[in-house]
Amino acid sequence: MALCREPVARQAKLNLDSVTPPANPLVSFRNVFYRLGRQDILRNLSFDVEAGETLVLLGRSGSGKTTVLKLVNGLLLPSEGEVLVEGRPTTAWNSIRLKRRIGYVIQEAGLFPHLTVAANVGLVPRLESWPQQDIDRRVVGLLTQVELPPAEFAHRYPRELSGGQRQRVGVARALAADPPLLLFDEPFGALDPMTRMELQRQFLAMRQNLGKTAIFVTHDVREALLLATRVGLVHQGRLEVLTTPSEFLLAQGDEVRAVLSCLDTKGNV
Numbered sequence: 001m002a003l004c005r006e007p008v009a010r011q012a013k014l015n016l017d018s019v020t021p022p023a024n025p026l027v028s029f030r031n032v033f034y035r036l037g038r039q040d041i042l043r044n045l046s047f048d049v050e051a052g053e054t055l056v057l058l059g060r061s062g063s064g065k066t067t068v069l070k071l072v073n074g075l076l077l078p079s080e081g082e083v084l085v086e087g088r089p090t091t092a093w094n095s096i097r098l099k100r101r102i103g104y105v106i107q108e109a110g111l112f113p114h115l116t117v118a119a120n121v122g123l124v125p126r127l128e129s130w131p132q133q134d135i136d137r138r139v140v141g142l143l144t145q146v147e148l149p150p151a152e153f154a155h156r157y158p159r160e161l162s163g164g165q166r167q168r169v170g171v172a173r174a175l176a177a178d179p180p181l182l183l184f185d186e187p188f189g190a191l192d193p194m195t196r197m198e199l200q201r202q203f204l205a206m207r208q209n210l211g212k213t214a215i216f217v218t219h220d221v222r223e224a225l226l227l228a229t230r231v232g233l234v235h236q237g238r239l240e241v242l243t244t245p246s247e248f249l250l251a252q253g254d255e256v257r258a259v260l261s262c263l264d265t266k267g268n269v
């Protein structure tokens with residue numbers, strides 16, 4: 001299949017050019033393979049994620065997107081090559097420390113059903129032994145930020161929330177200990193279109209206000225183009241295209257054209 005690859009020089013630099021010298025990338029994949037038995041799940045992935053960017057990984061179900069995220073937070077280790085977070089290979093990180101540097105949001109939000117919204121959001125600060133009043137203040141601030149008025153929502157349980165509200169709590173929880181890096185694994189995939197749009201808008205506002213770095217996985221090409229500073233197309237375990245949203249629209253290759261053809265119909269890959 002014809003591939004459309006970005007020149008390495010362009011991959012390496014983003015929109016942070018002139019003001020400050022480029023910082024070290026927050027995340028780097030260097031010739032990463034991930035194998036299960038004899039099957040290559042990921043094949044020779046190399047890319048950097050710079051501070052402040054949102055890299056959206058787009059691809060069909062089964063292409064390897066979730067595996068990429070698990071390699072970033074150390075849930076999986078590469079079979080070959082290196083994944084670096086803040087310049088250090090994931091194999092050299094203490095696994096708990098690494099996970100605390102990263103907020104992870106998944107499709108079903110992954111909330112603890114027996115904990116209230118406030119307790120779910122305050123979980124990591126509590127594990128990090130913050131004073132209770134700091135935790136309370138942080139929880140109130142975060143719930144306000146994700147537009148869940150604390151007086152109404154703090155004491156509810158996850159089962160007392162809609163799907164969209166649960167995702168908002170999931171985002172608040174991921175932000176709680178102010179991690180430099182956020183991973184999103186199809187977080188809005190199960191939501192109705194209106195709720196999804198609201199959460200996408202909130203994601204963009206969050207990026208503007210907090211300047212967080214994110215890797216965001218989706219199979220929805222519209223969502224990718226809306227949220228990304230760069231889009232990476234994952235296909236059969238390879239990163240086939242890595243480029244800006246506007247250049248992605250012009251990229252060549254069978255899979256990228258297949259993905260883009262969905263824009264004319266229902267907007268999903």
Ligand SMILES: Nc1ncnc2c1ncn2[C@@H]1O[C@H](COP(=O)(O)OP(=O)(O)O)[C@@H](O)[C@H]1O
Nearest residue numbers: 036041059060061062063064065066067068234
């Ligand atoms: N624990 C596992 N055992 C066997 N195969 C797996 C396992 N986890 C993932 N895979 C396979 O790895 C491939 C990539 O999976 P995944 O990263 O979850 O894809 P995506 O998130 O893009 O849908 C798929 O073909 C999937 O079937």
Ligand SMILES: [Mg+2]
Nearest residue numbers: 065066067185
């Ligand atoms: Mg997945």
